[in-house]
Amino acid sequence: MDYQAVLDQVAAEVAPHVGRGQVASYIPALAAVDAGRFGMALADVDGTVTGIGDWQTPFSIQSISKAFALALVLAQDGESLWRRVGREPSGNPFNSLVQLEYENGIPRNPFINAGALVVTDRLQSLTGDASTTMLDFVRAQSGNPEISFDPAVASSESEHGDRNAALAYFMAAYGNLDNPVPTVLEHYFWQCSIEMSCRDLATAGAFLARHGLGADGSRLLSAREAKRINAVMLTCGTYDAAGDFAYRVGLPGKSGVGGGIVAVIPGRCTLAVWSPGLDAHGNSVAGVAALDAFTTLTGWSVF
Numbered sequence: 001m002d003y004q005a006v007l008d009q010v011a012a013e014v015a016p017h018v019g020r021g022q023v024a025s026y027i028p029a030l031a032a033v034d035a036g037r038f039g040m041a042l043a044d045v046d047g048t049v050t051g052i053g054d055w056q057t058p059f060s061i062q063s064i065s066k067a068f069a070l071a072l073v074l075a076q077d078g079e080s081l082w083r084r085v086g087r088e089p090s091g092n093p094f095n096s097l098v099q100l101e102y103e104n105g106i107p108r109n110p111f112i113n114a115g116a117l118v119v120t121d122r123l124q125s126l127t128g129d130a131s132t133t134m135l136d137f138v139r140a141q142s143g144n145p146e147i148s149f150d151p152a153v154a155s156s157e158s159e160h161g162d163r164n165a166a167l168a169y170f171m172a173a174y175g176n177l178d179n180p181v182p183t184v185l186e187h188y189f190w191q192c193s194i195e196m197s198c199r200d201l202a203t204a205g206a207f208l209a210r211h212g213l214g215a216d217g218s219r220l221l222s223a224r225e226a227k228r229i230n231a232v233m234l235t236c237g238t239y240d241a242a243g244d245f246a247y248r249v250g251l252p253g254k255s256g257v258g259g260g261i262v263a264v265i266p267g268r269c270t271l272a273v274w275s276p277g278l279d280a281h282g283n284s285v286a287g288v289a290a291l292d293a294f295t296t297l298t299g300w301s302v303f
């Protein structure tokens with residue numbers, strides 16, 4: 001397949017959607033980003049990367065970090081993680097508190113904020129430095145040692161992090177965090193602040209298309225674990241819009257409020273798209289449109 005020609009066509013189809021939606025403003029440092037940006041990259045399982053638009057511009061990965069955190073914990077812990085976090089869609093916004101009380105402090109899934117805080121807590125217990133572990137991981141998988149945290153975004157999140165703090169303290173009250181709440185929050189905010197381009201994200205996420213094999217051919221996850229992460233991405237990766245994302249795109253995907261989305265076509269490639277204008281659920285308007293156009297043009301969805 002001529003990837004460049006396909007991506008060019010996707011960009012042409014998506015152009016009217018670029019700039020639509022709202023840039024996330026509840027984290028003030030994110031509000032300064034230009035809504036008119038658009039980039040997309042495709043990393044083939046053989047390592048070839050193709051891109052269009054702003055595909056080499058770093059942006060805040062935000063909740064896309066939740067997919068890397070889950071992979072890092074599952075690789076070490078296996079199934080025992082699921083005693084502390086579920087794997088069902090929540091049907092609620094990503095930062096919602098309501099289910100936690102009547103579900104005894106066990107978050108619905110690892111891709112809403114509450115669930116990701118539990119995963120970060122576990123990663124912190126396993127490694128002693130959850131956020132640096134993630135940074136090292138994405139640098140190694142993407143082959144880009146320049147990837148770094150954005151301290152301005154991390155501190156902006158921390159200053160406006162009352163909601164995440166509420167989630168974390170509430171789960172701590174149920175005994176579902178092992179580390180002190182401030183430690184868990186700090187590593188969570190730093191993970192979310194990692195800046196990566198579409199090129200970096202597509203290559204760093206390629207192990208999910210390679211059934212768990214890392215960039216150097218070593219095994220990061222069993223094929224079964226990779227299958228499971230992709231399944232949870234399909235059902236929960238775009239929060240309370242996961243049903244609509246499956247309907248339109250038909251791929252496992254993980255979004256972030258920085259406007260990025262990573263989507264996986266198992267056995268073929270990983271896609272990363274970025275455009276900062278978000279819909280009401282916190283997913284990139286042009287990003288979802290681009291992935292919809294891509295799977296429609298290629299016929300490459302899991303359905």
Ligand SMILES: NC(=O)CC[C@H](N)C(=O)O
Binds near residue numbers: 064157192255258
């Ligand atoms: N959906 C997201 O990308 C949310 C991540 C963001 N850092 C938060 O905790 O609110």
